[in-house]
Amino acid sequence: MTQGHTITIDKSGEHVRVVHDGQVLAESDRPLVLRETGCPPRYYLPPEDVRLDLLTPSDTHTYCPFKGTASYWSLPDAPDLVWAYPDPKPDVAGIKDHLCFYDAEAF
Incomplete structure (x- = not known):
């Protein structure tokens, strides 16, 4: 990681x-809660807890120098709504x- 840029990943017992x-x-x-310098906390969910049957893989890919290349999924009315590495x-x-x-809402 570059100086001043940090990423932490923690297991959370929160309900998302x-x-x-x-x-x-x-x-x-x-x-998993990912905290990255300059970004809001993001919740990463195991695939078993996601309704993948409702999502369609997208052709979109983005690159993060700290995390790698992300793949995306969409809903008919919400392109690139979800991503994974x-x-x-x-x-x-x-x-x-x-x-x-x-x-994603945590409570």
Whole structure:
């Protein structure tokens, strides 16, 4: 990591639910919380806790110099709503194949 840029990943006992237009897309009691300098905390959920049957893989890929290349999934009315790092950099290996949504509520 570059000086001044940190990423931490912690297991959380929080309950996380992702709802889009009244439909539950994900619900988990075992999220990983990724905190990165300059970014809001993000919840990465195990794939078993995500309704993958509702999501369609996207052609979008983005590259982060700290995490690696992300793959995205979409809903018909919400492109690139969720992402994951199938082959993350070693420093963040814990998030491998976990999915992250832009709008996840923890309670």
